[in-house]
Amino acid sequence: MTPNASVTEIATTATAETEKAAAEALRRSVSSQFGRSLHIRTLDTGSCAACEQEIRLLAAPHYDLHRLGFFFTPAPRHADLLLVTGPMLRAFGVAARKTYEAMPGPKLVVATGACALGGVYQPDAFSYGSVDQLLPVDVWIPGCPPSPLGLLQGLLVAVDRLAERVSVLSFVAGSES
Amino acid sequence: MPQWFVRGLRRGVVTTRYPDHADASASVLPSPPAFRPEELTGQIADSLVQICPSWALTRAGDVLVFDAGACTACGQCRESEPRAVTTSREFGLAATDRSALVKRIPLLGEAGQ
Numbered sequence: 001m002t003p004n005a006s007v008t009e010i011a012t013t014a015t016a017e018t019e020k021a022a023a024e025a026l027r028r029s030v031s032s033q034f035g036r037s038l039h040i041r042t043l044d045t046g047s048c049a050a051c052e053q054e055i056r057l058l059a060a061p062h063y064d065l066h067r068l069g070f071f072f073t074p075a076p077r078h079a080d081l082l083l084v085t086g087p088m089l090r091a092f093g094v095a096a097r098k099t100y101e102a103m104p105g106p107k108l109v110v111a112t113g114a115c116a117l118g119g120v121y122q123p124d125a126f127s128y129g130s131v132d133q134l135l136p137v138d139v140w141i142p143g144c145p146p147s148p149l150g151l152l153q154g155l156l157v158a159v160d161r162l163a164e165r166v167s168v169l170s171f172v173a174g175s176e177s
Numbered sequence: 178m179p180q181w182f183v184r185g186l187r188r189g190v191v192t193t194r195y196p197d198h199a200d201a202s203a204s205v206l207p208s209p210p211a212f213r214p215e216e217l218t219g220q221i222a223d224s225l226v227q228i229c230p231s232w233a234l235t236r237a238g239d240v241l242v243f244d245a246g247a248c249t250a251c252g253q254c255r256e257s258e259p260r261a262v263t264t265s266r267e268f269g270l271a272a273t274d275r276s277a278l279v280k281r282i283p284l285l286g287e288a289g290q
Binding site: 138143147165170 | 203206209210211212213214231232233243244245246247248249250251263265267268269270271272273274275277278280282
């Protein structure tokens with residue numbers, strides 16, 4: 001199925017399992033570990049830049065994510081959370097993996113937008129089709145692009161300050177308010 | 178800003194909580210579809226599966242499987258079957274489990290058996 005299977009295997013080794021467990025523990029204890037402050041590195045793996053546009057708006061006065069204790073950082077070595085957009089192009093696979101490995105642990109990965117969740121592109125010769133083919137994803141934010149409020153909710157779900165509510169939604173008209 | 182500083186010194190916490198009111202522009206933004214199972218027949222479901230450009234809809238017997246994670250809220254399903262599909266107006270869709278985004282919509286329409 002995937003031509004470059006050796007890279008995909010890295011994400012499914014025992015190391016990936018411990019990484020996943022550490023990330024889950026971080027999600028539960030992020031308030032005490034980081035004093036409600038978290039640094040985000042955004043990673044564009046071939047998105048159309050609509051997600052980046054919405055992410056940029058998070059820092060604008062209307063949404064102002066800094067008041068919630070989130071900050072963007074240009075260096076993965078300073079980042080606690082990797083905000084990944086795009087369908088994970090194969091040409092970007094090594095760079096994405098290196099970015100993830102450069103981050104100090106414990107760390108979180110948030111897949112952002114329909115491409116990153118496997119909606120728009122199928123796996124083919126050019127893209128893995130979704131972020132979880134390569135990186136262990138902790139939180140999924142749907143949307144094309146997700147609205148800034150949706151992104152904020154996703155980030156707060158990632159640090160366990162809000163409970164996720166999509167699992168109780170049925171997408172049947174009239175059943176939810 | 179000075180109030181923030183003073184409040185931060187007083188409480189020891191300088192950050193605030195999630196917005197306590199809904200986004201005013203939410204009602205006009207595109208949002209994923211919501212389905213009316215009683216209007217959905219097998220025929221309509223098959224046509225919706227054909228229409229969806231992002232593989233968000235698949236059919237499994239008498240169930241329409243909707244992947245909210247793959248949905249781009251393009252609105253093509255709503256335009257083609259306005260009686261069976263409406264908008265959900267849902268935006269806070271973040272999930273900690275990918276499978277929580279996959280929803281099963283029963284086909285309760287007359288020809289759906």
